[in-house]
Amino acid sequence: MKRLLLLAAALVAVLVALPVTFSSGHPERPTTFPNPSIGHVPAFRSSGPSIVVCKSDSGKRLKREFAPRRYHRALGLRLVQLKRCKYRDIQAAINHAKSNYRILVMPGVYKEIPSRRIPITPKKCSDQNRYFAVTEGYDNVNARSNDPPVRANFRFQHDCPNARNLIAVIGNKHVTADTNPSPAPPCDRLCNLQITGMGLRPGNVQIVGDRKKMDVIRVDRASGFAIRNVLVQEGAFNGIDGVQINGFHFKDIIARFNQNYGILTFTAEHGLYERIRAYGNGDSGVYPGSSPKGCSPANGYGNRRYGIELRKINSYGNTLGYSGTAGNSTWIHDSQFHDNSTGLSTDSFASGHPGMPQECAKWENNRFNSNNLGIFNSANQKYCGNTPFAQRKPLTRVCPQFQVPEGSGIIIYGGNRNLIRNNRIYDNWKSGIRLFGIPAAIRGENDPSKQQDTSNGNQILNNSFGRTASGRRAPNGHDPLVMHTGDITWDDEGQNNCQQGNSSADGPVTFSDGVMPGCPGRPIKAFANGALGRDAPCAAWDPKTMPRPPGCDWFDVPSRPK
Secondary structure (H helix, E strand, O other): OHHHHHHHHHHHHHHHHOOOOOOOOOOOOOOOOOOOOOOOOOOOOOOOOEEEEOOOOHHHHHHHHOOOHHHHHHHHHHHHHHOOOOEOOHHHHHHHOOOOOEEEEOOEEEOOHHHHOOOOOOHHHOOHHHHEEEOOOOOOOOOOOOOOOEEEOHHHHHHOOOOOEEEEEEOOOOOOOOOOOOOOOOOOOOOOOEEEEOOOOHHHEEEEOOOOOOEEEEEEOOOOEEEEEEEEEOOOOEEEEEEOOEEEEEEEEEEEOOOOEEEEEEOOEEEEEEEEEEEOOOOEEEEEEOOOOOOOOOOOOOOOOOOEEEEEEEEEOOOEEEEEEOOOOEEEEOOEEEOOOEEEEEEOOOOOOOOOOOEOOEEEOOEEEOOOOOOOOHHHHHHHHHOOHHHOOOOOOOOOOOOOOOOEEEEEEOOEOOEEEOOEEEOOOOEEEEEEOOOHHHHOOOOHHHOOOOOOOOEEEOOEEOEOOOOOEOOOOEEOOOOEEOOEEEOOOEOOOEEEOOEEOOEOOOEEEOOOOOOOOOOOOEOOOOHHHHHHHHHHOEOOOEOOOOOOOOOOOOOOOO
């Protein structure tokens, strides 16, 4: 036992000393959660006050898209709506909207030229003390991130909404001296705003970032926000960014080739991601991070509140299909995470993220397969490290923003009471699932009693490993350092972690490192077996200065398992 304690302490010291953590945490201004006891997922409305936005060629596009005879009635309705068009830019319509308005966006390419002309830091909002705050993730000397240490506060977003955002929906009219009350203040402006693309498909309304402003669309404290049937691309950080919103609905969205995240929510509640297609993003396609906790230790697995739901997601060709630091009480189902570097990640790494440690997500009836993208190769990393985002060839290159183990289906680096049930996990050439406990000191929690607060109570039930839906054998890979197959790679940390009812391509589920017991699992906490230590060198990754850390085996795509 003493040797294991020393090993854990040494690992903490090594990771804290390295220049970055291997976390996909999202740094944000200090935020607090909305009130979880009120609010709901908004439904899309077809009546009520509306504003129409269009381009000069919207009529031609409508007639071309709705040309088939079966669409003639829909075309007639849209042409009538088009006659009411008064705005050429979406932001102009938002500026004239009120709460409960609908903004109808006709087919076209929206570059939002007036917003592009606004400086990133206007003179009006340049006072550092008034308009900027240390980001989440920089609250102590142990925090590390490759993002700027100072972020615009809410007052900045309120007073200069288009400085950092191509399109901004800012939901609080009154800004007091305390710009971060707890819980987050209720919406009093642009509440229940709805944006609807009026094309036949999401790609018919394209909202194109300038690759300089952080977010293509930012929704900040504007609760009840709903958006559907649009494409967003090329944000310097996010395609859609929702912060401190209570009630949101993202539906029929394409989010592609944003420098970090396709669609991200942070300290948000009562939300639904639905029918999202996300690809080409440098971090993850979808990111529901720092969400409120919805279960207590006394609650069983069938008695939970899920504040954010994701369904029918198709996320591929990203560094990560899904990620969520402190992504608590999220329910992800009937979705596909494939052909990324890693399919799904949740963690308790990044300091300052509300809701630590991560807990109580449910992933069921999903497909995690073929996550062997290979974007950490030397040529790609050299290009990415030497070419700023704004100068890269558009819509062609995926540049990883965070380090992940290539060839992994699901990775959990510090999580509790997550339920992984009835999924199909195959053709991931490194690991099907990787589950590791994380010492709390890594995220700046130095209380000795918290150092084993992950990972506990995770259940892996009734999943199919190593076979496609048609029954074709497609095994998950092996870890080259331990030389045996790994449907489940586990460090033996914690208590009540268990697996049951799972099947694998060649019979019983295969394990790398610890063999996970059947449910309900081991009731007594155990220390990790040291498997995490093999990953420690990967924490030194930096896209410019350390693209290939010595001793790290994450970045080479493993060979296809036999």
